[in-house]
Amino acid sequence: MNSTVTCEMHVRLILSSETSLPVPASLRYDTADPYAVHAAFHTGGEDTVDWVFARESLAEGLHRPAGIGDVQVWPSRSHGLDVVCIALTGAEGEALLHAPAKALEAFLKRTDAAVEPGAEHDHLDVDQELSRFLAES
Structure with a gap:
């Protein structure tokens, strides 16, 4: 049986060293x-920008730099608070976001309770994934 874990938080879109904007995010x-x-x-x-992250990269990014390609994640501090920096690069440009580390960590712990890290393969429906892949080709 499939289940879903969700989280609402505010991240900060970093515009410069002095300027940032709050951005509501749904995980x-x-x-x-x-x-x-x-x-x-x-x-x-009604506008949203959607991204898909590797859960493992987000979890690793709580403690050390992680990610490859268009998503880079690393821990930092901003205004005395622990944050996770998320750098996104796409066809439309680049963005640097600061996510509150405690909120992200709490969300990831809930995902770990749903699917233990390392056991993801037990939850994949290979036939469904193959059908979806072939339909996209």
């Missing part, structure tokens, strides 16, 4: 897609 983890965390960043009105 979703679905045991049917056990390696991924889906994030929707609410940019105003």
